[in-house]
Amino acid sequence: MKQKIVEDLNNLISLFKDGQKILVGGFGISGTPLTVIDIIAESKVKGLHVVSNNLGDYGMGLHQLFIRGQIEKAIGSFFTINREAVVAWSKGELQIDLLPQGTLAEAIRCGGAGIGGFYTKTAVGTELAKGKEERVIDGERYIFEKAIKGDVAIIRAKKADRLGNLIYHTTARNFNPMMATAADIVIAEVDEIVEVGEIDPEQIVTPHVYVDYIIQTAYKKEGDKYVKC
Amino acid sequence: MSNADVRYKIAQRIAQELEDGQVVNLGVGIPTLVNEFIDDKEVYLQAENGLLGIGPPPTKEELDIDLINASKEPVTIAKGASFFSSADSFAMIRGGHVDVAVLGILQVDPRGQIANWAVPNQPILGVGGAMDLVAGAKKVIGAATLFTKDGTSKIVKELTYPVSGVRLIDMLVTDYAVFSFENGEIQVEEILIDISLSELSEKIGISLKWREFIDK
Numbered sequence: 001m002k003q004k005i006v007e008d009l010n011n012l013i014s015l016f017k018d019g020q021k022i023l024v025g026g027f028g029i030s031g032t033p034l035t036v037i038d039i040i041a042e043s044k045v046k047g048l049h050v051v052s053n054n055l056g057d058y059g060m061g062l063h064q065l066f067i068r069g070q071i072e073k074a075i076g077s078f079f080t081i082n083r084e085a086v087v088a089w090s091k092g093e094l095q096i097d098l099l100p101q102g103t104l105a106e107a108i109r110c111g112g113a114g115i116g117g118f119y120t121k122t123a124v125g126t127e128l129a130k131g132k133e134e135r136v137i138d139g140e141r142y143i144f145e146k147a148i149k150g151d152v153a154i155i156r157a158k159k160a161d162r163l164g165n166l167i168y169h170t171t172a173r174n175f176n177p178m179m180a181t182a183a184d185i186v187i188a189e190v191d192e193i194v195e196v197g198e199i200d201p202e203q204i205v206t207p208h209v210y211v212d213y214i215i216q217t218a219y220k221k222e223g224d225k226y227v228k229c
Numbered sequence: 230m231s232n233a234d235v236r237y238k239i240a241q242r243i244a245q246e247l248e249d250g251q252v253v254n255l256g257v258g259i260p261t262l263v264n265e266f267i268d269d270k271e272v273y274l275q276a277e278n279g280l281l282g283i284g285p286p287p288t289k290e291e292l293d294i295d296l297i298n299a300s301k302e303p304v305t306i307a308k309g310a311s312f313f314s315s316a317d318s319f320a321m322i323r324g325g326h327v328d329v330a331v332l333g334i335l336q337v338d339p340r341g342q343i344a345n346w347a348v349p350n351q352p353i354l355g356v357g358g359a360m361d362l363v364a365g366a367k368k369v370i371g372a373a374t375l376f377t378k379d380g381t382s383k384i385v386k387e388l389t390y391p392v393s394g395v396r397l398i399d400m401l402v403t404d405y406a407v408f409s410f411e412n413g414e415i416q417v418e419e420i421l422i423d424i425s426l427s428e429l430s431e432k433i434g435i436s437l438k439w440r441e442f443i444d445k
Contacts, residue, residue, distance in 0.1 A: 027278045027315070028301040030294065053315075057301070080355030089352060096354055101277065102319030102361035109316040122323060122364045125395040127353060141395060170312055171278050172295040177314045205314075224294055224303075 004164050004214045005193060009039055012213065015152060015185055016043045019072075023108065023150035023179040024052035024062060031172035032061040033189040034226060035218040036154040041065055049073040051108070051148055053101065053175060055082045060226065066094070075148070077101040098128060103145050105178060110147035112181025112210075117146040153183035156217075157206065160190045161197070164211030165204045173205065180210040187213045232374075235404045239372055241266045242421065243331055243402045246370060248272075251328040252281065254362055257300045259372040260331035274307070275327055277358040279318045282310025299358060322358070323365035330366030332359065334373045334401070336383050336390045339435060341397030341410030343371060344390035353391065363394040375403035375433070382433040384408070384415070405429060409440050416440035 006012055016022075022040070026032030037056075040048075041064050048065065053076050056063035065071050066085060073095035079085050088094035099107065100122045110118055119142035123129045133144040155176040158169035166188055168176060180186050188211050219226045230238070236259050244266035247253060254275045255263050264274065264283075274283035276298040283298055284305035291305055298304045313321075321327060336344040346359040363369060373383050384401070400418075401408040406429060407419040417426060418440045430437045 028297065030278075030297050030301075078355040078357045086352055086354055089354060098354060098356055100356050100360040101315065101358040102323055102365075105315035105319050120323065120364075121394075121396075122361045123394065124364070125392060126360060127347075127391050128356065128360065168312070170293065170296040170306075171276065171280050173312055174278050174315045178316050221294055224292060226294070 001162065001196075004212060005162065006213050006215050009035070009215060012036065012039050012187065012215070013043045015187070015213075016040055016045045018045050019047040019049075020045070020151040021049040021051065021149075023148075023153040023183050024050055025153075025155040025174065025176035025179050026061060027053050027171070027174040028057045029060055029226060031156045031168070031174045031176055032056070033154040033156040033187070034061060035189050035215060036187055037061055037064060038218070040070070040154075041068055044070070046070050047072045049075065051075045051104075051150060053104065054078045055085050057081070058225070073097065075099065075104075077104050099145070100128065104148075105175060107145055107148040108175065108178040108182045111149035112178060115147055117144055119144055148182065150179070150183035152185045152187065153179040154187045154189070155179050157188050157190045159192045159194060159199060160188055160211070160214045161194050161199050161208070163196050164188065164208035164214055165199055166190070166206035166211065167199060167203050168205055177206050180206045185213070186211050187215065189215050189217045191217055230404075235374055237262055237265075238421070239374070239402050239404055242407065243370055243372055244268075244270075246400065246402075247329060252326065254322070254327050254330045254366065256330065256332040256359070256362065256372075258333040260333055261300065263331055263372075273309075275318075275321065276304070277315075277318050277322060277361070279313050279315055280304075280306065280310060281313070281321075282307040284310070319358070319361050322361050325365060325367055327362075327366045329368045329370060330362040331370045331372055332362060334371040334383065334398075336385050336388050337371055337398065337401055338385060338388050339415040340413040341399070341415070342388060342395070343393050343398055344388045345371075345393050347391045349390060360394050363396050363398075368400075369396070369398040371398050371401040373401070373403055375405045384433050384435060386435065411440075
């Protein structure tokens with residue numbers, strides 16, 4: 001059995017390189033791989049293109065990479081909440097590619113499924129359709145959206161077995177299952193690692209084939225926030 | 230009436246439109262308040278971040294910051310709830326499986342085309358699920374105070390805010406009246422305060438007429 005569990009987190013640092021496209025799970029802080037993000041911060045890699053719904057929240061998560069100037073471009077659906085990101089964008093220090101949330105999710109799903117792109121009726125006739133191919137199918141207007149793939153995906157799950165089968169926790173699932181399928185290297189940060197066979201096969205959401213590395217999270221929930229263990 | 234009272238009044242009126250068995254997505258702002266007036270109707274609330282079956286807000290003991298709605302507020306789950314990924318959630322939305330989306334609006338034109346995600350001359354950096362819901366829900370109900378703080382009507386002859394999609398909404402509930410949109414035409418379904426149809430028309434600068442109820 002391939003050893004996917006990484007005990008010494010410093011061993012992950014060499015996986016990150018300047019200019020990579022990194023898919024980052026999470027919606028707000030829910031389902032965000034906070035520990036792996038800390039490692040990226042430590043690695044000091046720059047020029048990252050980050051695909052994530054938003055750039056963290058409450059100064060946590062991707063916000064950490066943003067304030068360190070490691071992010072060149074953010075691809076996601078909701079950056080308005082992040083005032084510093086808006087300022088950086090208006091100064092030309094941060095590129096932003098805005099996609100409707102459902103288009104973002106589907107683009108990543110396609111990226112992992114060997115599909116080059118898809119036609120969607122979302123955003124037809126709006127500013128976000130500018131420059132995109134439009135096509136009428138059965139009398140309805142659709143626009144073409146390209147699939148999204150990453151060099152690395154960092155995701156958050158509740159539990160992994162040693163093979164890398166994953167289950168998630170409530171709405172912390174969000175973008176994580178698709179991101180697990182859509183990158184060359186996939187790192188899963190989990191609360192708990194169990195032996196193979198301990199997760200009911202009927203419950204597994206992400207089969208192990210997608211997961212390359214597993215780490216134990218360094219964070220825990222305390223009331224209304226996440227704190228380092 | 231205070232601003233909060235007005236918002237609750239709109240939410241309460243929208244709740245009347247919901248029917249047993251419907252899957253409903255409530256947007257940010259006034260739409261969120263609709264939840265407080267659903268009472269014993271059996272509706273299933275969908276959150277686009279991957280939950281069908283939103284329950285009441287959590288107590289301090291129940292709080293789990295991973296379990297949130299699309300406004301990133303902590304929630305609980307209702308009996309029969311299910312969790313799914315964002316891709317599955319938006320398949321549900323775009324695929325026409327959500328019966329009603331209640332969305333806050335910034336502007337609507339007389340045909341029912343809306344603007345609800347961005348304001349002019351501001352950086353456009355957030356859209357979230359707004360456009361997917363506009364494009365995909367079976368029925369879209371707009372929720373808004375009829376006038377902005379400076380007294381400008383949100384029903385406008387032509388949108389000046391960035392449009393949210395080509396799909397026309399079905400209904401608009403405001404503090405003044407309930408409007409419906411059929412065949413590209415705005416009609417008044419109900420007036421909620423002491424004002425005549427002609428006074429209302431004059432106030433918003435668009436000639437309004439009552440909705441025609443045709444016996445089928």
